Amino acid sequence: MPSCRPSLLSRHSVCVILSRKGVTKSIGIFYFSSTGNSLYISEMIREKMGGKIIFIPTYTGDGSEFDKIIVVSPIYSSGLPVHVYDFLPRLDKERALFVALNYGGMVGGVDYFVYAYSRQIGLNVKGVFALKMPENYTLTFTVPRFYLKRVLNSVDKRIDRVITKISRGELVLPKKRRTKEKIYYKNKAKVYEFIS
Numbered sequence: 001m002p003s004c005r006p007s008l009l010s011r012h013s014v015c016v017i018l019s020r021k022g023v024t025k026s027i028g029i030f031y032f033s034s035t036g037n038s039l040y041i042s043e044m045i046r047e048k049m050g051g052k053i054i055f056i057p058t059y060t061g062d063g064s065e066f067d068k069i070i071v072v073s074p075i076y077s078s079g080l081p082v083h084v085y086d087f088l089p090r091l092d093k094e095r096a097l098f099v100a101l102n103y104g105g106m107v108g109g110v111d112y113f114v115y116a117y118s119r120q121i122g123l124n125v126k127g128v129f130a131l132k133m134p135e136n137y138t139l140t141f142t143v144p145r146f147y148l149k150r151v152l153n154s155v156d157k158r159i160d161r162v163i164t165k166i167s168r169g170e171l172v173l174p175k176k177r178r179t180k181e182k183i184y185y186k187n188k189a190k191v192y193e194f195i196s
């Protein structure tokens, strides 16, 4: 069973789990979310695996107080929210990293994009997953109720499957596929221009 204790290494408390070999492992669950889907996934991960949930925009460390790092992020505009994109290079390169992406309707190769990006910046990435969640980009269209219901009905099962793979430490790396990174980088540049 997971248990929590204050960390000796940082001001953050660290939740720990006992692995099958009896070695204590701590898990940092880092998330970004605008409407709560990623937080929901993070809470399910904590419930099943233990760990500490941390909101990426308010965190200034490198994750080295944890043995395993799980990043939970929505897919935005065929890429990552800028907070998550900027956070990844700060992470300790030795920690095992798992990324649980979630999206409303179209992965668009973002799982492979995130994997390639993580490798490029030297992260010890062990798994990248993509989970369908309720669509929250409702500026230009409305998601039909029946579709939302269907997605919601099976959401917990999908999250459970990902949690099982992360718990087992299964290596799940996306196959090379076409991404929309050119469009993503173009849009991201506009965001930086806007906020600077």
Ligand SMILES: Cc1cc2nc3c(=O)[nH]c(=O)nc-3n(C[C@H](O)[C@H](O)[C@H](O)COP(=O)(O)O)c2cc1C
Residues within 6 Å of the ligand: 032, 033, 034, 035, 036, 037, 038, 039, 073, 074, 075, 076, 077, 078, 079, 102, 103, 104, 105, 106, 107, 108, 133, 134, 135, 136, 137
């Ligand atoms: C600005 C914006 C851009 C989005 N872009 C995509 C996208 O490219 N592909 C997709 O499938 N979903 C996209 N979505 C939907 C979200 O990825 C999805 O609903 C996610 O579960 C939201 O998670 P959150 O509640 O943690 O923010 C977008 C949502 C927003 C707000």
